[in-house]
Amino acid sequence: MKITFKTVFSTITYIFILFGCYFLITKNPSFSPPVILVIMYSSYVIFGLGMILSIRFNQGRVFLILLLLTLSQLFLNYHSQLSIDRTTYSQFLYPLMCFLIPINIVIISHLKERGLFSLWGKIRISLILIELFVLYIIAKSNNTSIQKVVNYTFMNLPLDKTVMNQTALLLFFLTLLFFIIKAYMKKSVFEIRLVGVIISVFTALFFINDKFSFSIFLSAAGLILIISIIEDSYSMAYLDELTGIPSRRALRENLMKLGNKYVIAMIDIDFFKKFNDKYGHDVGDDVLKLVASNLVQVTGGGKAFRYGGEEFTILFPGKSINDVIPHLENLREQVSKSGYTRKPSKTHNSKSKSKPENPSQLFVTISIGVCEKTSKYKDHNEVIKGADKALYRAKKKGRNCVSK
Known part of the structure; x- marks a missing residue:
């Protein structure tokens, strides 16, 4: 019963965050330029705060997701400074980033906490950096074969005006479905959080051409992860680890x-x-x-x-x-x-004639x-x-x- 209440409460919280993002977008025309500028850079502040908290409370998986989102936003916002022209950006960098983020979040969700500054933690951080470097090299190569694979069309759908291609849309849908099913089966709050993160990241990337909306929804993903750190810290402080009841x-x-x-x-x-x-x-x-x-x-x-x-x-x-x-x-x-x-305890000694115990x-x-x-x-x-x-x-x- 406690887990159910916690899950429902977390779900409602994340829904309110997403509705808050929608409210900010609708109020965009009424904001002054300084306010808009602050909001557009707020995601970096939220990601930085989240990474500091995740280091403090040893939340390795949350740190990796925040690091991935921070570097991805930098890549997408400052591609021209990396000598990537607009065509290469739209045909390679952006769609590849749409593949990289959900796949990595799924992988990170399966990792065990091993400590950020342990050998395993350093390897995981290095792998994210290597992935982004390889993605940059692929984007710079302008390989037509890779372009065809990345922008492959499965069926004729009225998505001509949609910046995200069909493969990325399918990948995000499967990732979202995966976390919803996993959250339902495991009754896990962490998977509920990742549902909120995936929805936020998808919406941000879907409105990539609107930098204001892009930043707001990435900020929502960061807020969800920060709330997850706070919730886990509370659980560690006030709930008994073995039984799950108050300590x-x-x-x-x-x-x-x-x-x-x-x-x-x-x-x-x-x-x-x-x-x-x-x-x-x-x-x-x-x-x-x-x-x-x-x-x-x-x-x-x-x-x-x-x-x-x-x-x-x-x-x-x-x-x-x-x-x-x-x-x-x-x-x-x-x-x-x-x-x-x-x-029942099974007998592993083949020479023994004793039968396994009954349950x-x-x-x-x-x-x-x-x-x-x-x-x-x-x-x-x-x-x-x-x-x-x-x-x-x-x-x-x-x-x-x-x-x-």
Whole structure:
């Protein structure tokens, strides 16, 4: 549910950015020359800021896309300074750039983060520079065979006045479709961002002859990537990497927002250390994810956090113990019935006669300690300590129960 909300929120944000670009274009005639000049060079500022942020937060893929867009804009805007005439530009440089950008974004999206200044990072940056240099050499060659391939027409369509050729249009369409399908299948916010980037870059290149629109839509692509850096930084700071639920830092901030009436529940997975030692850390990690996925579904207005290790916390603002006990009992029962299907371990020794294990379901239980803010427990630190004591009592009662 959290991923779905995040995806929808990101999608709406990027749609607003694109609508904002359209609004700026419609207001173009009313802008003064200095404002127009600032807007036309704004993309370079946005790309530069994005690259600084991507270096700071080690976002290698975002850096590579921003570098690609920056160099591509420089090539297209200053082709005459590179001794490329208008004919060569329209027949070679521009269509080749329309091929280069979407193909590279698809490739970059599949790369793993390896660090910008590592050997892999330097190789990736070098490959982009080499690609652009090769593209420049091809454009300067004016080879008629390459020109025919680049500007090949598949079918007769009413696109005579369109500056982008059919091959580039098809390539952008396939790239957009690829990221839409991938975003839907993986429920990935990163692919949603790339959908917005591809739409922005396509629109910019489609209106290449209007330098104002070209710069605005490239700026939109840069803004989307900057927002992605901010969103990822927030996730790293406030969301637990393993389970995906809010972390202890987020818990501390939420504790400061509580009023005079609230309940805190401390939750611990029963016998988790023995479970981890028996089945291994990978299975243990999967079980932590399974428990967390149940905790975020707690009813009664509760919000779940990972406290540390196998411990979790749930806050119930504005509630009393009697209000939350039924919801915690339902949660405890729900966790106890949620089985984890362990994959069978295959025997690799051909001499062994033992058969591979059958898939089996593993079950865990949780113990819950609950404490309410009262005159005895005056602040959230004391309430947490009270919930911890209640959790200890739940363990002594035999586990798999709620204690207050």
